Amino acid sequence: MFNRRWLLVVIGVLGLVGWVLxxxxxxxxxxxxxxxxxxxxxxxxxxxxxxxxxxxxxxxxxxxxxxxxxxxxxxxxxxxxxxxxxxxxxxxxxxxxxxxxxxxxxxxxxxxxxxxxxxxxxxxxxxxxxxxxxxxxxxxxNPVLYYNKDIFEKAGLDPNKPPRTFADLLAYSERIISSGAAKIALSAALHSWYFEQWMAAMDELLVNNNNGRTGRATESFLDSLAAKTIVDWWGKMARKGYWAYTGKLEDWDGAEGLFVSGQAAMLLESTSEVAYLRKVFGEKGIGLGVAPFPYPAKYIDGTPTKAPVGFVxxxxxxxxxxxxxxxxxxxxxxxxxxxxxxxxxxxxxxxxxxxxxxxxxxxxxxxxxxxxxxxxxxxxxxxxxxSKSTYATRGALTGAFLEIRTIIEQAIEKVIAGRATVDQALAEAKRKADAAIKRYNASVGAG
Amino acid sequence: MHQARFKGRLFPFLLLAPTLAILVVFLYYPVFQTFRLSLYRVAFLGLRKTFVGFANFSDLFHNPDYIHSIVVTLIVTTAVVIGGLGISLAISVLANQKIRGARLYRLLLIWPYAISPAIAGIVWLFLFSPGYGIVNYLLSLTLHIAPNWLGDPFLAVFIIIVASIWKNLGYNIAFYLAALQNLNTDVLEAALIDGANYWRRFWSVTFPLLSPITFFLLITNITYAFFDIFPIVDVMTKGGPFNATNILIYNLYREGFEYYRTGSAAAQSLILFLGVVVLTLIQFRTSGRHVHYGGA
Structure with missing residues (x-):
């Protein structure tokens, strides 16, 4: 009897200790x-x-x-x-x-x-x-432009003068490819993030209601002149063979691989890759240039944009x-x-x-x-x-954003493949994005 | 012959109960739920459901992207099944010869089956990636070419097919080797005595005798190409470029788990399910007649 009581006490104490711990x-x-x-x-x-x-x-x-x-x-x-x-x-x-x-x-x-x-x-x-x-x-x-200074020198470009605008990127790419300094001029993941950044740079909204900041977004602006400017430029870069597609949407690793392996002269990426790229280029003894993110200085119709207002x-x-x-x-x-x-x-x-x-x-x-x-x-x-703080640079809010990203990427993909004109691809993208927003809003009981 | 009989009617069901419970919970109930969900438009997180009848289905068949996905799936499946079975049969026949180290060859041939499809995808990605792929590295060293394997729609489909065939080779070879080793040698000897040459013996005797196993592999390979190559597509191309490798199962995943279109995804999985049922029925009806099971 005594033993059993002791046992209970011990178990009790252990349990208490366990509970406290x-x-x-x-x-x-x-x-x-x-x-x-x-x-x-x-x-x-x-x-x-x-x-x-x-x-x-x-x-x-x-x-x-x-x-x-x-x-x-x-x-x-x-x-x-x-x-x-x-x-x-x-x-x-x-x-x-x-x-x-x-x-x-x-x-x-x-x-x-x-x-x-x-x-x-x-x-x-x-x-x-x-x-x-x-x-x-x-x-x-924020996104930035990385570039390989050795390739710039080989192409006869000033390694301390990185490209600033879309037009610069085309001109620099032409020089890099025609001089044979690199096989690919610009590497970048086919990612909507860059599209969003350039829209912001021109102070253009992605969705209505001030990018969804003053009310729930109900419509996208994917067929705007600004959107066309970006997609048209991307299509040109692809068709001229300046930009190479790794075949996968949002393929960060693939795009970076082309730059790190020395096949591409320039890379669009986030500043969060600075530490890694500095290390890799340092080990290889190649000069790494980091420059502000290039922007579209002119709309597709030739009128100047407000860029660079800022980035998201x-x-x-x-x-x-x-x-x-x-x-x-x-x-x-x-x-x-x-x-x-x-x-x-x-x-x-x-x-x-x-x-x-x-x-x-x-x-x-x-x-x-x-x-x-x-x-x-x-x-x-x-x-x-x-960066100036505007509704454009604060970034868009919409619950359908994940789907819209894919829609934007597929529109760009269609244009670079030559399967649709810029106008066609973006009209379709707008239709799909608006439907996605509508469906989303309805599903959360807000529209 | 003595047949064991259970006393009482309840007892056999009691023995079956664990299996039935698992089937009901993990198979029948989800299938039922999928069917029900396919008739609803489901808000993200499943917070709200609206009954829409067969609208999910009609939306799908009016969507050119979905039709494209069906076509891609049929092309990939046909290529994977025919290519996979053809190559495995050829390799099995070669590996079935009595040569030195035959057992080692057989072991190595079955090896790819042991790795998971996702790892297979990564291995092939390391081979064909435009940035760090070994194939392009070697090609540009020797031939000064660097095809964009995964960026070109045609080449990307081709690579996905090749990778999928490779991944399932081990499985097919294991079955074919087993079948070849259990062939009725009497018939082959008879053919030999009749003076039939090697090709004649293969096509008129071996091949028909293998038909049961070919038939079995046909069904399992179709299912494989429909469902199990998902990780390879996910790792290598994510359905791209230009939706060229967007097979039905990948499309379903994207709509269901990235865009939260649960209703549409449920409808798609039902369509896939029905597709496999119909294909299997057709196979049983047509090939079944020609399958030669040997014996009397």
């Missing part, structure tokens, strides 16, 4: 969309967070592309088991809000904790929706799903704020090239003379600072 470390999960070298960076950051926050344990998982990660999170939420923190790309913002599975970060933490005024302007402009932050801006970037901040932010106990939500909030604090945004910037998203982080970097020492990192940042 379990309560001690709040388990949260974090899903992100970064493969390759960035997985290691993120895992290291999470490790540091866990080390410095003994009460919280974050498990991190790589879920594939941006699209894959969003899909996986939504499916998991449907099945009642969503991850606490999800990295969602900028164009998924409206979709994430409408899904109703997330809790706005501003409802979870105080103003002092979030410090919304401390986010740099372009970034805050994108992610503040109706005056409110739903998510914490994390990896943010691309990238992703961190969202917290809502159906969790309060202590887990608090832990998740602590984690996302930590990921974008001054120290970590600096580390993230240096290791990748993404913007430091905090103003205080920029001050620290300037104090270190970081941008003087590594001017390649400064190109996109100066571009961001000189």
């Amino acid at each position: 379990a309560k001690d470390a709040v388990e949260i999960t974090f899903w992100h969309a970064f493969g390759g070298a960035r997985t290691a960076i993120i895992e290291r950051m999470v490790e540091d967070f866990n080390y410095t926050h003994p009460g919280i344990h974050v498990s991190v998982e790589f879920k594939g592309s941006y699209r894959d990660t969003l899909n996986a999170a939504i499916l998991a939420a449907q099945q009642g088991n969503p991850p606490h923190v999800v990295q969602i790309f900028e164009v998924g913002t409206q979709l994430a809000i409408d899904s109703g599975i997330f809790v706005p970060i501003q409802d979870l933490v105080t103003e002092d904790e979030l410090m919304p005024e401390d986010f740099i302007e372009g970034v805050a402009d994108y992610y503040k929706i109706g005056g409110k932050f739903y998510s914490v801006p994390w990896n943010s970037s 901040v691309g990238g992703a932010s961190l969202w917290i799903t809502k159906d969790h106990p309060p202590e887990e939500l608090q832990a998740a909030a602590e984690f996302v704020l930590w990921m974008s604090n001054v120290e970590n945004t600096i580390r993230w910037h240096k290791l990748t090239g993404y913007f430091p998203v905090r103003k205080k982080a920029v001050e620290v970097l300037e104090f270190e003379h970081w941008f003087d020492k590594y001017p390649e990192y400064a190109v996109a940042f100066e571009q961001l600072l000189s």
Whole structure:
């Protein structure tokens, strides 16, 4: 009898200890969309967070592309088991809000904790929706032009004078190809992101209601003169053999591969590739040029555009799903704020090239003379600072954005294949995009 | 002959229950749900459903992109099945010879089947990628050409077909080798004594005797080309360029899981399902008659 009672006491004590311990470390999960070298960076950051926050344990998982990660999170939420923190790309913002599975970060933490005024302007402009932050801006970037200085020299071009406009790109490409300096003049993924950037550069809207910022978007402007200007230029670059298609939409790796392997003279990519490209070119002993993103200076009819008004901040932010106990939500909030604090945004910037998203982080970097020492990192940042804040450069919001991206890409694809004229392809794209927006709005009961 | 009989009617069903439960939960219920969903327009996240009857189906057949996808699927399937079976049969016959190291060859031939289709896709991507592909690297060194394998619609379909055939070779060869080794040697010997030459023996004796296994492989290869080459397409071309490799199963995935058009995706999976049923029925009706099962 005595023994049994003792046993019960021991079990009780052990259970209590276990409960206290379990309560001690709040388990949260974090899903992100970064493969390759960035997985290691993120895992290291999470490790540091866990080390410095003994009460919280974050498990991190790589879920594939941006699209894959969003899909996986939504499916998991449907099945009642969503991850606490999800990295969602900028164009998924409206979709994430409408899904109703997330809790706005501003409802979870105080103003002092979030410090919304401390986010740099372009970034805050994108992610503040109706005056409110739903998510914490994390990896943010602008596109830039990378070029191979050795190939420029071989082609007789001044390696310190990169092309600025669409017309420059055509002229430089002609020179590069005819001189035999490289097989491909310009490499770029067939990605709608660039199209969106050029629309913004000309201060042109992608969808109505001020890019969906003052009301739900109901119509796209894919058949505008600006859109035609971009697609016509892309078609020319392809037909003349200046730009090479890797065969896959949104093929970042393939496009970068053509540039890194020395087959292409120039590359359009995000500034987030700066660290990687500097390293690769440094190892090969080839000069890497980084320049502001080129823009269309004239419309297709010859009239000048307003470009470059500015560019849209691309990238992703961190969202917290809502159906969790309060202590887990608090832990998740602590984690996302930590990921974008001054120290970590600096580390993230240096290791990748993404913007430091905090103003205080920029001050620290300037104090270190970081941008003087590594001017390649400064190109996109100066571009961001000189961007004017308009509805065009703040970026479009629509729940149908994922589908519209594919529609835009397929229109460009048709033109470069010579299967449709610019007008035909864009008229079809507008029709499809408008239908997609209508279907989406109806499905969320807003139209 | 003594036949074991169960006492009571309930007992056999009790024994079957676990299997039936799994079938119902994981097969019949989803099929039923798919059928139901195909009649609805589903809002993203499944928050809202509107009954639309057969509108999802009629939308599909009025959509030129979908018709294109059907054509692509038929071309790819035909090529994968005919090419795959032809090559596997030829290789199996060669590998069935009594030569040194035959067992090693056979082992190596079956090898590709052991890797997952996604890995196969990556291997082929490393071969034919325009940026870092080994094939183009070698071609430009030797012949100074660099075809855009995955950027040209015609070549991309070709590469997808070749990769798909390669991936399934091991499976087909395993079956053909087994069948060849179990052939009734009496008939072959009789043919030999009758003075038939090698080709004659192959076409008049071996080939008809293999028809049951060919028939079986025909069905499994059609299913393979319809469904299982999805990862290869996803890794290598994502349905491109210009939708040239947008097979039905990839189109379904994109609409269902990227655009959240659950209703349309459900309709598409039903169409795929019916397509396979019809194809299989046709196969049973026509080829079934010519299949020679040997014996009396």
